[in-house]
Amino acid sequence: MTCKQCGRPLTADEIALHKRLVNRGAAAHLCLTCLAGYFGCSEDVLREKIAYFRRIGCLLFTKADHDVQP
Ligand SMILES: [Zn+2]
Numbered sequence: 001m002t003c004k005q006c007g008r009p010l011t012a013d014e015i016a017l018h019k020r021l022v023n024r025g026a027a028a029h030l031c032l033t034c035l036a037g038y039f040g041c042s043e044d045v046l047r048e049k050i051a052y053f054r055r056i057g058c059l060l061f062t063k064a065d066h067d068v069q070p
């Protein structure tokens with residue numbers, strides 16, 4: 001899976017964020033950089049959203065040990 005705009009390989013989180021914020025049924029996805037451009041915000045804002053969705057237990061996002069809150 002690659003970004004439909006710049007062709008960069010996508011991470012699972014980038015695909016999940018695109019599904020969550022843009023279109024759950026999308027067949028093509030944007031990387032974090034292009035998604036930030038799409039929304040007119042910074043990549044850091046999107047990274048915070050990934051952390052947020054993971055924290056509330058959204059199943060679209062993969063669990064990472066270092067993000068697990070006590
Ligand atoms: Zn891209």
